[in-house]
Amino acid sequence: MRQLNLSIVGFGTAGRWLAAALHRRDGWLQAECGVRVKLVSVATRRDGFIFQPAGFDLATLLDMAADGRSLADYPGVRRWDTALAGLAETSADVLAEASNTDPRQPEPALSHMRYALGQSRHVITSSKGPCAAAAVELFALARQCGVQFRCEATVMSGTPVLSALREGLAGSRVLALQGILNGTANHILTLMAQGQDYTAALADAQARGYAEPDPADDVEGHDVAAKARILAAVAFGCAVPLDDVWRQGITGLTAADVRQAARAESRLKLVASLKPRPAGDRTPLDVRVEPLVLPLADPLARVDGVQNALRIETDTTSPVTIIGPGAGRGQAGQGLFADLVAVARGL
Amino acid sequence: MRQLNLSIVGFGTAGRWLAAALHRRDGWLQAECGVRVKLVSVATRRDGFIFQPAGFDLATLLDMAADGRSLADYPGVRRWDTALAGLAETSADVLAEASNTDPRQPEPALSHMRYALGQSRHVITSSKGPCAAAAVELFALARQCGVQFRCEATVMSGTPVLSALREGLAGSRVLALQGILNGTANHILTLMAQGQDYTAALADAQARGYAEPDPADDVEGHDVAAKARILAAVAFGCAVPLDDVWRQGITGLTAADVRQAARAESRLKLVASLKPRPAGDRTPLDVRVEPLVLPLADPLARVDGVQNALRIETDTTSPVTIIGPGAGRGQAGQGLFADLVAVARGL
Numbered sequence: 254m255r256q257l258n259l260s261i262v263g264f265g266t267a268g269r270w271l272a273a274a275l276h277r278r279d280g281w282l283q284a285e286c287g288v289r290v291k292l293v294s295v296a297t298r299r300d301g302f303i304f305q306p307a308g309f310d311l312a313t314l315l316d317m318a319a320d321g322r323s324l325a326d327y328p329g330v331r332r333w334d335t336a337l338a339g340l341a342e343t344s345a346d347v348l349a350e351a352s353n354t355d356p357r358q359p360e361p362a363l364s365h366m367r368y369a370l371g372q373s374r375h376v377i378t379s380s381k382g383p384c385a386a387a388a389v390e391l392f393a394l395a396r397q398c399g400v401q402f403r404c405e406a407t408v409m410s411g412t413p414v415l416s417a418l419r420e421g422l423a424g425s426r427v428l429a430l431q432g433i434l435n436g437t438a439n440h441i442l443t444l445m446a447q448g449q450d451y452t453a454a455l456a457d458a459q460a461r462g463y464a465e466p467d468p469a470d471d472v473e474g475h476d477v478a479a480k481a482r483i484l485a486a487v488a489f490g491c492a493v494p495l496d497d498v499w500r501q502g503i504t505g506l507t508a509a510d511v512r513q514a515a516r517a518e519s520r521l522k523l524v525a526s527l528k529p530r531p532a533g534d535r536t537p538l539d540v541r542v543e544p545l546v547l548p549l550a551d552p553l554a555r556v557d558g559v560q561n562a563l564r565i566e567t568d569t570t571s572p573v574t575i576i577g578p579g580a581g582r583g584q585a586g587q588g589l590f591a592d593l594v595a596v597a598r599g600l
Numbered sequence: 601m602r603q604l605n606l607s608i609v610g611f612g613t614a615g616r617w618l619a620a621a622l623h624r625r626d627g628w629l630q631a632e633c634g635v636r637v638k639l640v641s642v643a644t645r646r647d648g649f650i651f652q653p654a655g656f657d658l659a660t661l662l663d664m665a666a667d668g669r670s671l672a673d674y675p676g677v678r679r680w681d682t683a684l685a686g687l688a689e690t691s692a693d694v695l696a697e698a699s700n701t702d703p704r705q706p707e708p709a710l711s712h713m714r715y716a717l718g719q720s721r722h723v724i725t726s727s728k729g730p731c732a733a734a735a736v737e738l739f740a741l742a743r744q745c746g747v748q749f750r751c752e753a754t755v756m757s758g759t760p761v762l763s764a765l766r767e768g769l770a771g772s773r774v775l776a777l778q779g780i781l782n783g784t785a786n787h788i789l790t791l792m793a794q795g796q797d798y799t800a801a802l803a804d805a806q807a808r809g810y811a812e813p814d815p816a817d818d819v820e821g822h823d824v825a826a827k828a829r830i831l832a833a834v835a836f837g838c839a840v841p842l843d844d845v846w847r848q849g850i851t852g853l854t855a856a857d858v859r860q861a862a863r864a865e866s867r868l869k870l871v872a873s874l875k876p877r878p879a880g881d882r883t884p885l886d887v888r889v890e891p892l893v894l895p896l897a898d899p900l901a902r903v904d905g906v907q908n909a910l911r912i913e914t915d916t917t918s919p920v921t922i923i924g925p926g927a928g929r930g931q932a933g934q935g936l937f938a939d940l941v942a943v944a945r946g947l
Contacts, residue, residue, distance in 0.1 A: 278771050412920050413764050416764070420942060421752075422934070422938060424625050552923060570758040571925035574923040577919070577920035584916075587916040591768060591771060
């Protein structure tokens, strides 16, 4: 039985879900992938980087995290102040980077991933910010170092869209992508289509825990812009500078705008669109995040609430549309787990 | 650069599309997968099994096939009367089995695949009949022999649903599947919902080349039953005997039935449903193929024409629905190509 030593940096919802899944699915991993995964290090901003070369007992570790105890109290561990210092002085086969939930901020997650890939460690991540900024670089670095870099959880969380682009539709050339990629904004627009105004719909999203107290990332389109840049890297191999993303959020929409669309057998949705530009244009890819009126015959128009969807047009198959959760407890963790399985199967 | 020797058995639409894709994407395969694929043998019922150890020139071979010439006329080849005889006396790393389009008939494709797996050759296939009858056995044999067995093209053709179940959602336990899996039947029901009667809708499907002169496989649910049995193997690891599939086709539906559903904000669809039975039942899985009335709020109700769709419910993510082509020129070939890439990446 091969052994895979894992380091988890960032022990919030996604990181803990991954650890819990390793515990629950240990037998499955051994039977299905012929691999035993040992969690040897875990890092949080508060507790620092904690290393246990014999491997953590996952139930104990998860209990400590749930109780709010410092992970540095785990028996027999070594500790470093920062994840980067710990990564540099310990070894592991795979880094799961789950520390960064800000779509506009690449660091410190980007440094963690660059370092690990440079050491020929596989990297799986749910951190959107660094992937939006540098996915093309990270894919190239991984290839150069002979390891895998995977980020399924960064777009539509656990809904398998990046693996569909890279593996399920392997060899197809993507002609265009169009997606609803933010559950919070879509929930707000769904309520507005039912007659609520923007303020009431936002308050509802905040009350349900979908939207942060400062909802800018969701409603101004920053989160969708980050996901669109990740899709540009995965589907087109293009590094798109942030300034080249045309971005318009939903804060300027009135209830009348949304209701008017609903009356006309259509729906107003916050849509990300990616399409190659004609040869000779300044940039190779047109990337837009904006409210669009979609006719009800378009499957994307029917995607309501916190659901997300992506339509993939290729040079071989008719369009493929994948609809699934865009967020939610366990979804991002499932994306990390699927990436870990892909790494294990590729060993 | 590693070399992968490929054998294609069955040189109809899917087999030829695969050969053409190998030709067109040769550079991509080398750059992306680090592998050079060499087609060393090809078999058809008419021409027998033709072996060219130096590798066929793909353009020449495809021209010969398009012109209806015997592939045995290709210069410098050896020939056997049957694919099984040729497979036994020549070697290859991968068998692409594309000979069988009958969902109710496993042979001779099943014997080809059993033989190749037993020789530790990877197998990829678009042949539904043998997978419906024996996918659980073939997956087990592949595992035992340390090779891959993949059959993406057998369900929803090139739409990546089997890879989503096995890889994209890896580790999730599937709780239920529900799908529209036959484009011809769905096209007929779509026309009936618009007011045509069954006979006129079937004639339209036949005129468009969607339905065979004998449409039984499509309209009696045999094709969907085969796909449901394949899904049972991939998602639940269950070998479901044909007699355990509850099957009802669309031939008994009247225009009035379909219109009544359409008036009630719903649609009548031919639906495959798979769900585990309570422990202690005679069989572990409930597999049904039958016309069902679906409310319009269900994304499956909106899947019209020759489109197909599959909804996947798991223990981790909210339901994921994948909509895409169920048939069409090049779709099955794309499924085979994606499977070949997965084999190449796993080397």
